[in-house]
Amino acid sequence: MSFTATLQARNVPGVSVREALNQVRMAIGNRLSFRRLLLEPVQPRRLAMVEVRPDHKSIETIYDLGIQLIVLDQPGHWLEPDDGPYAHLREALVPFDTNIYAHFGDRLTRTLEALRADGVITRNDRMVTAVAGVAQAFGFSTSPAAAFEKPRISMPRDYPRSSAASPYAFRGPQISKRSCARPMGTSQFGCSIRWW
Numbered sequence: 001m002s003f004t005a006t007l008q009a010r011n012v013p014g015v016s017v018r019e020a021l022n023q024v025r026m027a028i029g030n031r032l033s034f035r036r037l038l039l040e041p042v043q044p045r046r047l048a049m050v051e052v053r054p055d056h057k058s059i060e061t062i063y064d065l066g067i068q069l070i071v072l073d074q075p076g077h078w079l080e081p082d083d084g085p086y087a088h089l090r091e092a093l094v095p096f097d098t099n100i101y102a103h104f105g106d107r108l109t110r111t112l113e114a115l116r117a118d119g120v121i122t123r124n125d126r127m128v129t130a131v132a133g134v135a136q137a138f139g140f141s142t143s144p145a146a147a148f149e150k151p152r153i154s155m156p157r158d159y160p161r162s163s164a165a166s167p168y169a170f171r172g173p174q175i176s177k178r179s180c181a182r183p184m185g186t187s188q189f190g191c192s193i194r195w196w
Contacts, residue, residue, distance in 0.1 A: 044068055046091065048117040050108065050131055051098045051124045054078050056086060063089045070115055072096035072108070100126055108134045 047062065048070045059079075062069050068091040071079050075095045079086055096111060098104075104127070112120060112134065119140050122131045133145035 042066060045118040046070060046116065048072055048112055048115060048120040050096070050120065050122040050127055052077065052079060053123055055123075059086065059089045070094060070117060072098075072111060074098060098124075098127070100130060104130050105134055109137065112138065 044066055046068045049062075050072045052059070052071050052073055059069065069089065071077060071090050071093040073079075073093065073096055077093060078084075079090050080093045081087060094111060094115065097107065108120070108131065120131055120135050120138070122128055129145050129148040132142050132148050135142040136145055
């Protein structure tokens with residue numbers, strides 16, 4: 001390990017500056033060396049990601065960590081082409097219907113059983129509760145699925161709800177930015193709030 005730094009040091013009786021710097025280099029090498037932290041090599045893990053967004057940096061980070069990524073998404077996904085610029089970042093792309101309403105949990109469970117994945121994640125808000133439930137069923141490390149049901153948990157019972165078919169949709173206040181104003185000469189800021 002090479003370590004280059006400019007340090008200003010005072011002469012300490014009995015210890016030369018060069019010797020002090022060598023001790024610092026050795027201490028840093030001993031503390032930050034992965035050979036000292038990990039006695040055995042890290043075993044590769046397989047991570048299934050449902051509906052992957054086009055976020056190249058996070059996918060590259062997953063790859064750099066030695067995690068084998070399996071993408072579960074619709075055909076035509078940006079990671080699908082085997083000769084594409086990002087194909088090396090994934091182990092496989094499994095065509096998967098991401099329709100949340102058509103027995104999503106059952107389909108995801110069957111797919112994960114066949115893949116032998118070590119974990120499953122999504123970054124899509126409409127799927128996070130269902131994916132967390134499946135992860136719980138497999139015994140993967142996750143928060144309880146109920147913790148992701150934000151509209152149900154964070155709103156009072158009498159809070160107006162949407163009549164939409166989606167259990168994840170709810171009606172809430174909408175703030176019109178055009179109606180926000182601060183009257184001249186006052187320190188109060190007011191907005192008109194209306195319901196959808």
